[in-house]
Amino acid sequence: MTAPIAVIGGGLTGLAAAITLAERGAPCTLFEAAPRLGGRTGSWHHRPTGMLLDHGPHLLLGCYHHLLGLLARAGGRRHIRWQRSLTLPLWAADRGHFTLAPTPWLPLQLALPVAVARLPGHDGQSSAALMRLALAQPTAGEGVDQWLRRLRAPSPLTRDLLEPLCLGSMNEGIATADGGSFATVLKQAFSSHRNARIGWFHPSLAEGLIAPLAAYARRLGVTILTGCRVRALQAGTIVTNKGKHGSFATTILALPLAARNRLLRIDARPETRAISNLHLWFDRPLALPHPFIGGIGTRGQWFFDIDAMQGRGTQSLRHYCIVISDSPPSSPDLEQGLLHELEQLTSSPLPAPAMHKMVRVRHATHPVRDWKAIPSREHLIDACEQPTPGGLPATMERAVIAGYAAAITALSGSKP
Numbered sequence: 001m002t003a004p005i006a007v008i009g010g011g012l013t014g015l016a017a018a019i020t021l022a023e024r025g026a027p028c029t030l031f032e033a034a035p036r037l038g039g040r041t042g043s044w045h046h047r048p049t050g051m052l053l054d055h056g057p058h059l060l061l062g063c064y065h066h067l068l069g070l071l072a073r074a075g076g077r078r079h080i081r082w083q084r085s086l087t088l089p090l091w092a093a094d095r096g097h098f099t100l101a102p103t104p105w106l107p108l109q110l111a112l113p114v115a116v117a118r119l120p121g122h123d124g125q126s127s128a129a130l131m132r133l134a135l136a137q138p139t140a141g142e143g144v145d146q147w148l149r150r151l152r153a154p155s156p157l158t159r160d161l162l163e164p165l166c167l168g169s170m171n172e173g174i175a176t177a178d179g180g181s182f183a184t185v186l187k188q189a190f191s192s193h194r195n196a197r198i199g200w201f202h203p204s205l206a207e208g209l210i211a212p213l214a215a216y217a218r219r220l221g222v223t224i225l226t227g228c229r230v231r232a233l234q235a236g237t238i239v240t241n242k243g244k245h246g247s248f249a250t251t252i253l254a255l256p257l258a259a260r261n262r263l264l265r266i267d268a269r270p271e272t273r274a275i276s277n278l279h280l281w282f283d284r285p286l287a288l289p290h291p292f293i294g295g296i297g298t299r300g301q302w303f304f305d306i307d308a309m310q311g312r313g314t315q316s317l318r319h320y321c322i323v324i325s326d327s328p329p330s331s332p333d334l335e336q337g338l339l340h341e342l343e344q345l346t347s348s349p350l351p352a353p354a355m356h357k358m359v360r361v362r363h364a365t366h367p368v369r370d371w372k373a374i375p376s377r378e379h380l381i382d383a384c385e386q387p388t389p390g391g392l393p394a395t396m397e398r399a400v401i402a403g404y405a406a407a408i409t410a411l412s413g414s415k416p
């Protein structure tokens with residue numbers, strides 16, 4: 001019999017850890033401070049529309065094998081919408097709409113350079129640079145910017161593809177992002193057509209991702225305590241706002257780093273990166289040709305047609321969202337600037353939005369850094385988001401891997 005294990009934090013990392021434990025027969029209790037599970041991959045209730053809004057639109061890639069495996073076991077894969085093969089719609093003020101869409105009939109390693117060379121403003125130099133990137137790894141500690149300059153990546157390739165991909169996957173610009181981690185993302189994503197295609201959850205993260213995982217965890221026997229904020233850890237006993245729970249052989253921490261530090265009385269403020277989402281509702285549909293479009297040279301990086309993504313085309317109010325990755329604090333003219341970009345993108349006068357809401361997730365992700373692990377303590381496993389150089393950045397896939405690894409470590413040491 002395995003001794004009981006506590007998991008603190010009911011986001012994707014905590015859910016992945018709890019499910020992995022329960023699948024292997026370990027008794028497990030999951031503590032979540034919020035009334036709902038999901039953390040950053042959760043949704044919140046927007047009263048004026050009655051809708052569940054995600055903390056931010058989330059995209060996944062075909063190479064998220066751990067996340068997809070977990071969802072398959074939970075019976076939740078039907079909630080993902082997939083592109084048939086990689087299609088990256090882009091827009092720039094000087095070139096209008098264009099799309100990176102490698103032909104699925106050639107292996108991706110050939111199809112991608114051909115497709116890139118055909119983008120407006122590109123030529124064989126972009127394809128040759130892509131091939132150099134595929135062959136040469138960044139050196140230890142080399143930033144994305146340095147790596148791209150060393151490999152003489154032409155500026156159109158950096159501007160149209162590499163910078164947006166870096167921002168989208170690492171939530172950090174090329175000037176400071178880690179080259180090794182970006183190379184890992186490119187390698188995994190562009191290894192095949194199947195791995196490169198983009199997907200998203202519908203109808204919302206809460207319903208499409210978290211609900212199936214939570215239901216599966218409960219079926220496996222995980223005790224899930226929501227609204228249960230952990231305030232202290234006392235030798236196998238978990239002290240929460242609702243009382244004491246014990247006794248646990250091992251505790252897995254699956255928290256944002258600031259919450260972990262508060263709990264363990266660590267006096268450090270971890271670096272985080274923000275993401276801003278401007279939600280807009282119009283009383284008529286806008287002419288967006290794709291469910292999402294990457295803006296080149298725009299303040300908004302991604303323009304989402306949320307109803308098209310979530311299959312809700314008949315709503316009386318049409319919902320759009322403009323996302324700024326690695327976003328600086330809001331400036332007074334930001335919303336007007338984003339609306340102007342949306343107007344340019346749709347090439348027609350923009351009606352006044354019926355409703356709008358700017359949501360800035362200040363601590364959206366922890367950047368790739370040389371994080372120092374917490375001083376080791378008996379029976380405490382740290383699965384908190386701490387992406388390190390060369391590894392995956394803070395993504396859903398990384399969260400699932402971290403939860404899985406923590407559970408396996410806990411099991412290896414929890415046999416009484």
Ligand SMILES: Cc1cc2nc3c(=O)[nH]c(=O)nc-3n(C[C@H](O)[C@H](O)[C@H](O)COP(=O)(O)OP(=O)(O)OC[C@H]3O[C@@H](n4cnc5c(N)ncnc54)[C@H](O)[C@@H]3O)c2cc1C
Binds near residue numbers: 012013055
């Ligand atoms: C706006 C936004 C957009 C994103 N877009 C993408 C994307 O497109 N693709 C992608 O792959 N990734 C994306 N990410 C990243 C991804 O969401 C995160 O990396 C991942 O969700 C982290 O999961 P986690 O479980 O480690 O942390 P969290 O989701 O933060 O979970 C931690 C949980 O711990 C709980 N908690 C905190 N303190 C306590 C306490 N004392 N006691 C008990 N519980 C506590 C919190 O309430 C929370 O539920 C995005 C993130 C954001 C914010």
